[in-house]
Amino acid sequence: MSTEALRFAAAAPTATDTACTHCGLAVPEGLVDAQSDRQFCCTGCHTAFTILHEHGLDSYYGFAERREAPVRASGRSYEEFDHPAFAQLYVTTTAEGLARTELYLEGVHCASCVWLVERIPLLQSGVVRAELDVRRSLAVVEWDASVVPLSTVARSLDLLGYPPHPFRGVARDDMRRREDRAMLVRIGMAGAIAINVMLAALALYAGEVNGMESRFTTFFRWVSFAITVPAFIWPGRVFFTGAWASLRTKSLHMDLPIAIALAAGLVRGSINTFTGEGPIYFDGLAILIFALLVGRFLQQRGQRMAADAAELLHAIAPSTARIVEQDIIREVPAEALLPGMVLDVRAGETFAADGLVQAGASSVNAALLTGESRPTSVVVGMPVFAGTLNIEAPLRILVEQAGETSRIAKLLRQVEDSAKRRAPIVQMANRLAGIFTAVVLVAALATFVIKTQLNAPAALDDAIALLIVTCPCALALATPLAITVAVGRAAGNGMLIKGGDALELLATPGTLVLDKTGTITEGRTALTSWVGPEWVKPLVLALEEGSSHPLADGFRRAWPGLDTPPVERSQHVVGGGLEGVINGQIIRVGSPRFVAQTLTETPDHLLAAITALDPTHTPVHIAIDGVLVALAGLGDQIREDALASLQQLRARGWRTVMLSGDATDVVASVGRVLQFDAQDAIGVASPEDKLAFIERCKKAGTVVMVGDGVNDAAAIAAASVGIGVHGGAEACLATADIYLTRPGLSALVELTEGARRTMRVIRRNIAFSIGYNLIGAGMAMVGLLTPLIAAVLMPTSSITVVLGSWYGHTFARRPRGAAAISENVA
Known part of the structure; x- marks a missing residue:
């Protein structure tokens, strides 16, 4: 036993002062063993101490800093760690044939944990x-799978007080680390070569000024050649690989002019080295490779930063979850969730995985996933899905699918894959970059030939500088980067955009066709008018309280929190309404015909109100003891932001059309409120009629269809741009180009404005790229640029485009994460 452990044991003269031999925390009075000099606060610490002591690892107790909590072994078997599906997701094989995985460990906090x-x-x-x-509580473990299974390794970590969990995202992080490591090694090697070549060049330059024997000049020229060639063979090989791929695929690539420039410099320098005459270029070439590699590395990091903005899953699913094991609840990263785990999800929290309700009953807001705006009741055995919101009460969820295999992840993967679809302007920019590369090659050749005939001493230098400075990297990046950033920012604002072509089409006004129910209106029954005294409301609410009818739901939402009197008896009359007795009075609530059956008196002011009631709304009459006392109108309420949003869209040049399957008078009434032209408020439209209307509109120009993605699916698919809003989310993601997770039409205004701004950023990037290339080419042709200066300017232009795309004002930046999304859909 170590000195530190003995010190802890000796410091325990009384129960209240007794410290745990393993963790150093106080030992509960009931666990103090007066017959032993080793005291433990729990069986977990006792087990951990025994393991360390038996293996001669008592040095652990020499650390001044130790655990902050007792060892609480979970008792899990970790059998799922041996499952082939787990291995496929989280385990890799090293060059030595060992298995390798990365695990997130709980309870890590100091150097003793590392030891x-x-x-x-x-x-x-x-x-x-x-x-x-x-820092990241991330353990890398390598083991021989033929000797010990991973579950046994995991149990060992658990017994020591570090319960392990799989670290999701390993493949992507490994790939990025490998790419970064390889690029940094290339840069380091290129930098080392450049420094040594420069030292040889300094000797040559000094010799030209002060005089140097020819044998030493020849020696330093050959040293420069010998040091520079490896820079081409390894660090600079990436440019020649890209150029060869360009030639093989018969597509002009940005690496082609760079490779030609480097090859021309190497060939000319090599010839001059063998002949002993003329410049050798090796110092400039070595620094050029170094500068180009640094520029490419910065450019890749900028592209990665933009691509990360489009990781939609992280903007929707929560980052942590609470798991339940043997009645112990602890929080773990969402990446650590696996099938078979049990989650504790409280009211107001978002589900982190797909699963079945194991305990509890609540209601779930699944608007993000299903588009259903009304909460859905869930009980034991019913499924729930990641990204949806638990509203009322705590639930225990048995995990079935998590992370990349969850339903929301699969749906969003469709969006991410489709986001790679290239817009016409992207294709144009790529074609432009290819044409520009061809023009640059011809211009460089012409510059070299003309200046050679004029006996210009820097003919080759000027041609090389022209090839380098006009590399169309910035031009090729100008459009896709701007679209990638815009799509990512739009996702954070609740607008899931499948492709850049949709943004380009939305930037120019056309015809905007909107479904009514669920798009312009709320898509649910709401109380729209009330004529009657306030004291009647609690009576109506008491009678409707147990009804599942949509009209009853409208009353409940209109008057939440009202105290209701007890109902003595009640009955539901199919097709009529409700009748009940409250405080000895007979209350009838229902259709005018149903209430009129027992009506003996109708006040004059209510007769006038009946006439004035909006005919597009459902009338509900309320009578007490045969006397009509109140009237209510219920209907599908127009969204609060509908009129203002439509007016803004019209002001920007959009023609707005309402196309609905509802009755003509209902559509006309809504159309008048929202100031649609009479011919643009069309009712009684079947799905086939909607499709035909969209096809006719497309002949005149861009047409955008906005609907709920179910009965509007065909029209959405046929439109130039299909937009799904708050209904039938899975159908929308399958057929629509854009899905809006936020209720209301204000998102449409933001979407069209964001598309317009995105196109402005793209045009600005393209203009900058073309302007830069024209100016750079002109300066190189007249001899104002050296290859080295050109190498510095070339990546600078690309980085400028990256920053311009990232900081371009496209979509407003809002807080990301599940909370922000849930707030939008609530």
Whole structure:
């Protein structure tokens, strides 16, 4: 036993002062063993101490800083870690044939944790290596799978107080690390070569000024040649690989002029080295490769930053979840969730995975996923899905699918894949970049030939500078980067855009066709008018309280929180309404015909109100003891932002049309309120009629169809741009180009304005790229640029385009995450 452990044991003269031998925390009075000098606060610490002591790892207790909590082994078997599906997702194979995985560990906080975790190979045979990144609580474990299964390794970590969880995203992070490592090694090698070549060049330059024997000049020229060639063979090879791919696929690529420039410089320098006459260029070429690689690395990082903005899943699903194991609840990263786990989800929280309700009853807002604006009741055995919101009460959920395999992830993957679809302006920019590359090659050749005939000493330098400075990197990046950033920002604002072509079409006004129910209106029954005294409302609400009828739901939403009297008895009359007794009075609530059956008196002011009631709304009469006392009108209420949004769209040049399957008088009434032209408020339109109307409108120009994605699916698919709003989300993602997760029409205004701004950023990027290339080409042709200066300017232009796209004012930046999305759909 270590000195530190003995010190802890000796410091325990009384129960209240007794410290745990393993963790150093206070030992509960009932666990103090007066016959032993080793005291433990729990069985977990006792087990951990025994393991360390038996394996001679008592040095652990020499750390001044130790655990902040007792060891609480979960008792899990971790059998799922041995499942082939787990291995496919999280386990890789090293060059030595070992299995490798990355695990998130709970309870990591200090150097002692690092020391202990990295001693796992001593505790468990078959484990070869364990490394712990304490900042991220990330452990890298390598083991021989033929000797020990991963579940056994996981149990060992668990017994020591570090319950492991799979670290999701390993493949992408590994790929990025490999790419970055390879590029940084190339840059480092290119930089080292450039420095050594420069030293040789300095000797040559000094020799030209002060005089140097020819044998030393020849020596330094050959040294420069010998050092520079490896820069072409390894670090600079990426440019020649890209150029060869360009030639093989018969498509002009931006690496082609760079490779030609580098090859021309190397050939000319090599010839001059062998002949002993003329400039050798090696110092400039070495620095050029270094500068180009640094520029490409910065450019890739900028592209990655833009691509990360489009990771829609992280904007919707929560980042953590609480799992339940043997009645113990603890929080883990959402990446650690696996099938078979049990989640504790409280009211107001978003589900982190797909699963079945194991315990509890609540209601779920699934608007994001299904488009259903009304909460859905869930009980034991019913499914719930990641990204949806638990509204009323705590639930226990048995996980079935999590992370990339969840329903929302699969749906959003369609969006991410479709976002790669190239807009016409992207294709135009790519064609322009190819044409520009061809023009640059011809211009460089002409510059070299003409200046050679004129005996210009820097003919080759000027041609090389022209090839480098006019590399169309910035031109090729100008459009896709702007669209990628815009799509990512739009996703954070509740607008899931499948392709850049939709943004381009939305930037120019055309015909905007909107479905009525669920798009212009709320899509649910609401109280639109009330004529009667306030004291009647609690009576109506009491009678409707147990009814599942949509009209009853409208009353409940209109008067939440009202105190209701007890109902003595009640009955539901099919097709009529409700009759009940409250405080000895007979209350009838229902259709005019149903209430009129027992009516003995109708006040004059209510007769006038009946005449004035909007005919497009459902009338509900309320009578007490045969006397009509109140009237209510219920209907599908127009969204609050509908009129203002439509007016803004019209002011920007959009023709707005309402196309609905509802009755003509209902559509006409809504059309008058929202100031549609009479011919643009069309009712009684079947799905076939809607499709035919869209096809006719497309002949005149761009047509955008906005609907709920179910009965409007055919029209949405046929439109130039199809937009799904708050209804039938899965159908929308399958057929629509854009899906709006936010209720209301204000998102349409933001969408069209964001599209217009995105096109403005794209045009600005293209204009800058073309202007830069024209100016750079002109300066190179007249001899104002050296190859080195050109190498510095070329990546600068690309970085400028990256920053211009990232900071371009396209869609407003809003807080990302599940909370923001849930707020939008609530």
